[in-house]
Amino acid sequence: MRLYSMPSSGNSYKVRLLLSLLGRDVQTVDVEYQTQALDSAKAEGHMPFGKAPVLELDDGRLLPESNAILCWLGEGTDFIPADPFHRAEMLSWMFWEQNQHEGVVAVRAALQYYPHRRAQATPERMAALLESGHALLQIMDDHLSSREWLVGGAVSLADICLYGYTHTAGERGGFDMARFPAVNGWLARVAALPGYKGLTA
Incomplete structure (x- = not known):
């Protein structure tokens, strides 16, 4: 997987934090405000909503929005309550x-x-x-x-x-x-x- 992440952003950080707590590896692409990396990610179609974070799955599908990513990553783990x-x-x-x-x-x-x-x-x-x-x-x-x-x-x-x-x-x-x-x-x-x-x- 590849995570398009804004290093200074709390929204991006919460995804990085969950990945770390789960012990899951991911390739991180830093796309900070006002950088060429952010402009390139947008131009290349990696940011459907125009902002980070975006999780690119192994099959190429793109999942934007931090809380949606948390739910996808949390599926089947103790971070989602059974009740x-x-x-x-x-x-x-x-x-x-x-x-x-x-x-x-x-x-x-x-x-x-x-x-x-x-x-x-x-x-x-x-x-x-x-x-x-x-x-x-x-x-x-x-x-x-x-x-x-x-x-x-x-x-x-x-x-x-x-x-x-x-x-x-x-x-x-x-x-x-x-x-x-x-x-x-x-x-x-x-x-x-x-x-x-x-x-x-």
Whole structure:
């Protein structure tokens, strides 16, 4: 398999993380923002939706979208709960991550981290994203205050999915992570999983 991955992106990282936790080998093609590699991958038809990550299967089929890739890779593993309700609950967190969490937590980090986006980081927008992000992180903290993992009693794709942007929310996004002790404990549990690799590993 070949993974078209943006090294700095949480969406790409969550796929690399799951691959590492599963002990699966993959050829990685780095396609960072504003690089020739990204332009070439698009021109050659490797990015159906115009963005990373994309997993190219051994037979040449292309699978875009990080959470779809997680579901494909997780099939038949313990990262997808056997219980139907827990499985649906896992998916609800994954949908929430893309629909709510990523559009705030990841966006605020991107406006600060990527030079070509800093012009969009107006004080008003950054303040609004900070307030919204803290509210979203509080939802996670409340949920995790009485459990170790987001779904059921074991790590699932929901945890891998939300770890991608949450673990850099303080460093890159400027969120006050000291306010979320349950989230911090959960972050530490993910980082302690066998096979774990960090964003820059």
